[in-house]
Amino acid sequence: MFELLYRAGSRMYDPLTAVFFGPAWHNWRRTALPWVGPDRTLEIACGTGQLLPELASRASFVAGFDRSQSMLNPARRRSTRDSIAVLQADAKSIPFRDGSFDTVVSTFPASFISSRSVLDEVARVLSPGGRFVVVVSARFTRFQWKRPFIHPILRLAYGSASSMNRWPEDLLSHPEMPGEWRDLETPEGEAFVWVAVKR
């Protein structure tokens, strides 16, 4: 079902997140913005590309990639500015040179982001002092009644139901990118965000 969701792409993904999360999903994504810019930003697993225009308003160049071609179709339609590039790629092999970006962002990326091969790739493409910002999960602190309905959807989106929780302390740590967790409030709840800086 997890793989099917991303093959069906935006036909299912955007409507599902809109119905179950309303504006909360995008407000949680947006918690990454304060660390973005001013030069080159990479979004890993950009999905349907809803965050790309806002990243581009803070950075001179933005690249967004995703493994799923279907998710990328609407991302391309949303990315009309010349300063945004959208491409199909796997996070295990990021198609950019060493030190290409001053920010790498990912929102709700599922567990692939914590694999050592992906973290090594992020460390490689970040320039020294660059930020790695991951909105890993979030939860409603208002509208608690929605939670029993939302868990099956999260299981579908992530392949697990654990996404409303913080991830284990050291899951995204990497020797070249020391980081810390931030709990950031939004109008609907809070987002759990990993912020790391490349040495």
Ligand SMILES: C[S@@+](CC[C@H](N)C(=O)[O-])C[C@H]1O[C@@H](n2cnc3c(N)ncnc32)[C@H](O)[C@@H]1O
């Ligand atoms: C839950 S969606 C999040 C999409 C978007 N960032 C958002 O905030 O809505 C997870 C995304 O990760 C992508 N993905 C999964 N594994 C990947 C990998 N190894 N490399 C790149 N993208 C991947 C999926 O295709 C999907 O678009």
